[in-house]
Amino acid sequence: MLKINNLQASIEEKEILKGINLDIKPGEIHAIMGPNGSGKSTLASVLAGRADYEVTEGTVEFMGKDLLELSPEDRAKEGLFLAFQYPVEIPGVSTTNFIKSAVNEKRKYLGLEPLDAAQFLRNMKEKMKLVEIDQSLLSRSLNEGFSGGEKKRNEIFQMAMLDPKLAILDETDSGLDIDALRIVANGVNQLRTKDNAFLVVTHYQRLLDYIVPDFVHVLYKGRIVRSGTKELAKELEVKGYDFIKAEVDQEMA
Amino acid sequence: MHEENDDILEQVTSSEYKYGFVTDIEADEAPRGLSEDTVRFISAKKNEPAWMLAYRLKAYKHWLTMEEPKWPNVEYPPINYQDIIYYSAPKQKIAPDSLDDIDPELRKTFEKLGISLNEQKRLSGVAVDAVIDSVSVATTFKEELSKVGVIFCSMSEAIQEHPELIQKYLGSVVPATDNYFTALNSAVFSDGSFCFIPKGVRCPMELSTYFRINAANTGQFERTLIVAEDEAYVSYLEGCTAPMRDENQLHAAVVEIVAMEKAEVKYSTVQNWYPGDKEGKGGIFNFVTKRGICSGAHAKISWTQVETGSSITWKYPSVILKGDYSIGEFYSVAVTNNFQQADTGTKMIHLGKNTKSRIVSKGISAGKSQNSYRGLVSVAKNAGNARNFSQCDSLLLGDKCGAHTFPYIEVKNNTAVVEHEATTSKIGEDQIFYCNQRGIDTETAVALIVNGFAKEVMNQLPMEFAVEAQKLLAISLEGSVG
Ligand SMILES: Nc1ncnc2c1ncn2[C@@H]1O[C@H](COP(=O)(O)OP(=O)(O)O)[C@@H](O)[C@H]1O
Ligand SMILES: [Mg+2]
Numbered sequence: 001m002l003k004i005n006n007l008q009a010s011i012e013e014k015e016i017l018k019g020i021n022l023d024i025k026p027g028e029i030h031a032i033m034g035p036n037g038s039g040k041s042t043l044a045s046v047l048a049g050r051a052d053y054e055v056t057e058g059t060v061e062f063m064g065k066d067l068l069e070l071s072p073e074d075r076a077k078e079g080l081f082l083a084f085q086y087p088v089e090i091p092g093v094s095t096t097n098f099i100k101s102a103v104n105e106k107r108k109y110l111g112l113e114p115l116d117a118a119q120f121l122r123n124m125k126e127k128m129k130l131v132e133i134d135q136s137l138l139s140r141s142l143n144e145g146f147s148g149g150e151k152k153r154n155e156i157f158q159m160a161m162l163d164p165k166l167a168i169l170d171e172t173d174s175g176l177d178i179d180a181l182r183i184v185a186n187g188v189n190q191l192r193t194k195d196n197a198f199l200v201v202t203h204y205q206r207l208l209d210y211i212v213p214d215f216v217h218v219l220y221k222g223r224i225v226r227s228g229t230k231e232l233a234k235e236l237e238v239k240g241y242d243f244i245k246a247e248v249d250q251e252m253a
Numbered sequence: 254m255h256e257e258n259d260d261i262l263e264q265v266t267s268s269e270y271k272y273g274f275v276t277d278i279e280a281d282e283a284p285r286g287l288s289e290d291t292v293r294f295i296s297a298k299k300n301e302p303a304w305m306l307a308y309r310l311k312a313y314k315h316w317l318t319m320e321e322p323k324w325p326n327v328e329y330p331p332i333n334y335q336d337i338i339y340y341s342a343p344k345q346k347i348a349p350d351s352l353d354d355i356d357p358e359l360r361k362t363f364e365k366l367g368i369s370l371n372e373q374k375r376l377s378g379v380a381v382d383a384v385i386d387s388v389s390v391a392t393t394f395k396e397e398l399s400k401v402g403v404i405f406c407s408m409s410e411a412i413q414e415h416p417e418l419i420q421k422y423l424g425s426v427v428p429a430t431d432n433y434f435t436a437l438n439s440a441v442f443s444d445g446s447f448c449f450i451p452k453g454v455r456c457p458m459e460l461s462t463y464f465r466i467n468a469a470n471t472g473q474f475e476r477t478l479i480v481a482e483d484e485a486y487v488s489y490l491e492g493c494t495a496p497m498r499d500e501n502q503l504h505a506a507v508v509e510i511v512a513m514e515k516a517e518v519k520y521s522t523v524q525n526w527y528p529g530d531k532e533g534k535g536g537i538f539n540f541v542t543k544r545g546i547c548s549g550a551h552a553k554i555s556w557t558q559v560e561t562g563s564s565i566t567w568k569y570p571s572v573i574l575k576g577d578y579s580i581g582e583f584y585s586v587a588v589t590n591n592f593q594q595a596d597t598g599t600k601m602i603h604l605g606k607n608t609k610s611r612i613v614s615k616g617i618s619a620g621k622s623q624n625s626y627r628g629l630v631s632v633a634k635n636a637g638n639a640r641n642f643s644q645c646d647s648l649l650l651g652d653k654c655g656a657h658t659f660p661y662i663e664v665k666n667n668t669a670v671v672e673h674e675a676t677t678s679k680i681g682e683d684q685i686f687y688c689n690q691r692g693i694d695t696e697t698a699v700a701l702i703v704n705g706f707a708k709e710v711m712n713q714l715p716m717e718f719a720v721e722a723q724k725l726l727a728i729s730l731e732g733s734v735g
Contacts, residue, residue: 048690052682072689081690088687092705101701102691109692141705158691 001026001063001197002047002166008057009046016042018222019058024166027194031208032201033233034219035241040201041085043219044170048082049075063165076102077109079165083155083172085201090142095154096124098142099161106162127160131187148175156187163191168199173207185210205233220248283340285470289313292440295340299409299443302416312429312439319433325596326625326657327565329501329538337503338471339441380405382446382462384475392446394458403487404449405460408476411447418449422480426509426546426573434505434540438474442507445475450485450516459715461490472503479509481516483549488519490718499535501564502527506541514549514576519557521714523722526562528729533592533621536564543570547579547605555582556599557713559722561729564593569627571600574608574636581610584710586722588703588729589622589654598628598659603639603669612643615707618654619730625657632669639669647677648706650699650730700727 007020016039024030034040046053047060049072060067063078070078090098103123104114115123128135131153143151152172159167169188173181188198188211200211208216208230216233218226220241225248226232236244283294292313296306321332343356380394382405398405404415412419429439446462464475481487491508504526512518520543529536539562545554556570572581583599601610610630618624624647632639647656658675680702688698704711704723711719 048686050686071694072686073692073694076690076692084687084690088681088683090684090687090702090705092708093701098691098701101693101697105692105694105697162691 002067002199003061004047004058005060006058007043007046007055007060009042009053009055011042011053015056016053016222017046020219020222020224022217022224024197024199026165026197027192028215029192029198029200029211029213031211031213031216031230031233032199032219032224033203033205033216033236035245036203038219039222040219041170042222044082044085044168044199044201047075047168048072048080073105074109076162077106081159081162081164081167083152083159083167083169085170085172085174087143087151087155089144089146091144093142094140095138095142099124099138099158102158103161123161127157130160130190131157132183133157149177149180152176152184153180156184160187160191164196166197166199167191168201170201171203172200173202173204181207182210205237208233218244220244281340281342282338282471285338286335287337287339287441291339295441295443298340298342299412301412304416304420305412308424308429309440312436313441315430316433316436316440319436321433322567325567325627326623326659327567327594327596329565329594332501332503332538334437336470339474340443341471342443380458380460382407382460384444384446384462384464398456398458398460401454401457402451403454403456404447406447408442408445408447408478411478415447415449418480419447419478422478422509422511423476424509426511427507427542427544431542435507435542438476438505438507438542441472442474442476445477445506447477448479448487448489450479450481450487452482453484454482455485456487459488459490459717461492463492470500470502472505474504475506477506477508479518479520479545480511481513481518483514483516485513485516486518488715489521490715491520491522492525492718492721501529501536501538503538504540504563506543508541508543508570510543510545510554512545512547512549512552512554512579515551516549517553517555518545519555520545520570521718522556522558522560523714523718523725524558524560524562524566525725525729527564528562528593529564529591531591533564536593537562539563539566539568541566541568543568544573544600545571545581546573547576547581547608549579550576550605551578552576553580553582555584555713557582557584557710558586558597559707559710559714559718559725560585560587560595560597561725563595566593566595566597568597569599569629571602572610573602573604574610574639575604576608577605578607578609579605580608583610583612583614583628584713585614586617586707586710586726587614587624587626588617588726589619589624590729591620591622593620593622595623596625596627598626600629601631601641603630603632603636603641606635606637607639608636609640610642612641612645613709614643614645615710616645616647616656617650617703617706617726617730618647618656619650621653623655623657625659627659627661629661629663630671630673631663632666632671634665636666637668639666639671641669641671643671643673645673645675646706647675648703649677649679696727696731699730703727703730 002024004022009017217224292309382392510518526537554572574581581601587595587597589595614626616624626645630641645658685698
């Protein structure tokens with residue numbers, strides 16, 4: 001589904017990603033962990049097509065297409081979703097209206113008729129239950145005045161509505177209390193099928209107790225320095241990142 | 254409004270100024286230029302009574318003594334007032350006896366603009382006065398309205414049929430001598446609408462006037478007068494478009510509103526005159542004076558405007574709050590793109606006790622345009638407990654445009670509470686990228702963000718207009734980002 005080959009990217013002449021290789025197949029959940037500043041959000045942004053980043057090397061194939069050739073909106077409509085680490089606020093635009101636009105843009109791209117109000121509402125009701133989100137929240141301006149937890153739940157709700165092939169969750173767990181964490185994880189688990197995949201970016205292993213990954217990768221200084229199963233995450237929790245940093249820095253020295 | 258949003262967004266990407274066509278129709282025109290003869294010509298064309306001619310001539314003589322105002326924050330080449338045609342009427346039997354007699358070419362023109370002059374076709378109850386160049390060509394639902402005592406007709410007809418009302422109220426809120434353009438308008442105005450809502454009547458439908466400039470080299474000088482007697486209510490809408498032409502055209506209108514005790518008048522405008530091209534060539538000079546008076550206690554006047562067109566806009570819809578407990582409101586969205594310039598705002602003149610005013614202005618600037626809010630809140634010595642709240646927000650698209658705020662506050666009574674808030678923001682790349690990531694392209698994202706920004710004002714518009722206005726915002730900002 002997603003094949004990243006030697007991906008290198010920089011921002012303002014500063015090299016951040018230094019050769020990422022990653023292969024994600026349908027039905028899989030991959031976790032990316034790593035200390036702050038290692039390039040996790042950069043990887044997510046580059047995959048989503050943020051213009052600030054320059055891809056200097058490498059290829060990315062998504063659903064058989066050259067991902068890097070697609071505009072950000074086409075990537076989204078091809079089924080790539082990014083749950084943002086810091087969701088933005090759009091004053092005056094209700095979440096409902098926003099999602100409706102997004103859903104119908106995607107349908108148009110796929111050659112489908114726009115959803116009528118009743119269908120859309122039915123769909124929304126169903127997905128609202130999934131992430132235990134309230135109608136009143138969705139009537140408010142997008143993310144404006146939402147608590148941290150509400151913003152993150154809103155991201156997962158949008159994900160549910162857009163039904164992506166590949167969802168990248170960038171630190172969706174950070175700032176969540178245990179109940180919110182359970183709700184978010186529960187949402188992901190219910191949306192999981194054999195045809196879609198998840199790339200879960202997290203700083204802590206806590207989330208991985210709820211969303212059990214098939215593979216865990218450690219990103220450090222712009223490279224994937226370790227890959228393993230969920231046992232790797234457990235090991236990191238016990239030992240911290242320092243032991244990996246030490247090992248890697250030594251290898252590179 | 255949620256339903257329509259998708260259509261609106263679809264249209265965003267489709268068109269530029271889509272009202273820019275010209276109708277090929279023979280016109281009856283005054284000779285180019287302005288003199289006492291021009292004024293007499295117009296008055297004679299309309300077969301006006303002597304008092305009306307006298308009013309015009311007096312205004313003309315005063316105009317000769319005045320100078321064009323230079324204080325607005327706009328720049329334009331000098332206007333040659335002798336190069337303008339002051340009267341142009343499509344050649345048809347003026348004021349056809351029935352709506353069926355309207356020239357089919359004119360009917361088609363209005364249909365192309367989305368205005369149906371066919372009463373049966375109107376689903377929602379909106380009565381329309383259709384004005385092309387200097388004359389009103391049709392007014393719908395006149396009979397139905399007259400059953401409840403509402404007068405809704407062209408200004409020309411009102412001068413003939415209701416001279417006592419016109420003599421009483423014309424110029425009572427905006428005197429001919431008020432400013433350069435009101436003097437000019439008072440001398441040469443050719444048509445417009447008159448609405449009279451008698452005591453205690455709630456007008457059963459929305460009234461609207463649709464203004465269309467068609468002929469080249471003409472100026473449009475329309476005149477609107479709305480009178481709401483005690484406890485009357487009316488919601489009035491105004492829309493306008495013009496063909497795309499390389500030369501600038503002058504539009505200098507005057508609107509007067511009288512709201513008596515406990516009367517309420519809501520006046521909404523969607524101004525979409527041709528704004529000129531991307532290089533700033535052509536477009537309408539929109540120099541308009543709009544003023545209402547709350548003459549009785551507990552009267553209310555609300556101005557709502559969505560200004561997207563014109564190359565230059567100079568306009569300050571105002572309310573004189575004379576009656577105690579009267580209320581004035583001004584809700585405005587002004588969009589400027591490319592080389593457009595807008596200097597717009599309001600004046601709230603508090604004279605009565607316990608009067609209240611509310612100003613919500615949303616300026617959106619893109620391209621190389623300049624967008625200024627200019628507003629006056631004045632509280633007279635006897636206006637105890639006056640209240641004003643002003644909110645002026647500016648949204649910038651790109652960094653070559655300008656947003657300016659000029660609030661003037663004059664308070665002569667220390668029980669007054671006047672609050673002013675202002676913000677300036679930019680559409681963020683973060684916001685656009687977020688939309689992109691959800692599959693929404695940049696053009697559509699801008700439309701969405703801008704409509705969100707303007708929502709508080711858009712919500713004031715009657716439903717039919719709100720949808721139209723949303724589309725307009727999107728279209729007028731096309732190509733301004735990315
Ligand atoms: N807009 C930017 N300009 C300059 N440097 C940036 C920018 N965004 C991120 N970086 C740098 O890139 C590195 C990786 O950041 P990021 O991808 O956010 O890390 P993570 O998500 O793993 O914490 C950091 O050193 C950060 O300072
Ligand atoms: Mg990050």
